[in-house]
Amino acid sequence: MGMLFLAALFGFMTWTLYGALVVTPPAHVLGETARIIYFHVPVAWVAVLAFTMSLWNSVVVLRRHSYEADMKAEVSARMGLWFCVLATISGAFFAKSAWNMYWNWDPRQVSITVLLLVYMAYFGLRSATPDFDRRIRLAAVYAILAFAVMPFLVFVIPRVYMSLHPDTIINADGQGKLLDDKMRLVFWCAAAGYSFLYLKLYNLSVRVERIARRKEGWDV
C-alpha cells in the first residue's frame, strides 16, 4: 500500500512537473518567471499545513499530556520550517529575476522571515528546557501562540502594506481569474502533489523521531 501510494504520487508529480514546464503557457505579465508558482506557492501552502498540524497536536498535548502528540507537533513544526525556508529561497530567486534583487525588504519577504524566526524560537525553547514534562507543556503553549501569529504574517500584513509580490496573477478578484485553465489545473495538481508529499515525509519523520525518542527513554 505504501509503495503503491508512492508510485502513484511519483507519477502524479512527474506529470505536474511536465505540466508546469511544458504544458502551461507563460503568464501574461511575468512571462516564464511565473512558472515558479507551481513550486513556490505549493511549498508555502504546505508550510501553513504543517504549522496547522503542529497546532492541532499541541492542543492534544495540553488536553491529554501526550508524548506522542508532542512528537508529532515537533516533527510538523520542523517540516513547516523547512518548507518555509524553501518558499523563502524560491521567492528570492523569483525576486532576482523580476525585481533584479534577491532581497529588497518587500513586506512578503520580511513577514516570512519573521515567521521563520518565530518557529526557530520554538526549537530554541524546546532545547532550552531539559525537563520532559515541562518541555512539552511550554512547547505546546508556544506553538499555539506561534500559530495565532502566523495568519497575520502570511495573509494579512503582506496585503495591508504596499508590496511588489505578484498576488494579482493568482488572486485577482479572489477568483484566480487571470490564471489560464491549464495553469489553474497544473497549479492545483501541484498543490495537491506537494500536500501528499508532505504527508509521506511527515509519516517518515514521525517514525524516525519515534525510534530516536525511544532510545532516549521517552514513552512514545
Added chain:
Amino acid sequence: MSEWQTVLVCSMTTLAGIFVYIVYLDLKLKKAEKK
C-alpha cells in the same frame, strides 16, 4: 537539447532522486521498527 529540455530533465531527475531516497528510508525504517 534546448534550455527548457535541460531544465525538465534536471528537475525530473531531482524528483526521481527524492522518491528513491524516500523508498530507501521507508525500507530502512521498516527494518529498524522490527528490531
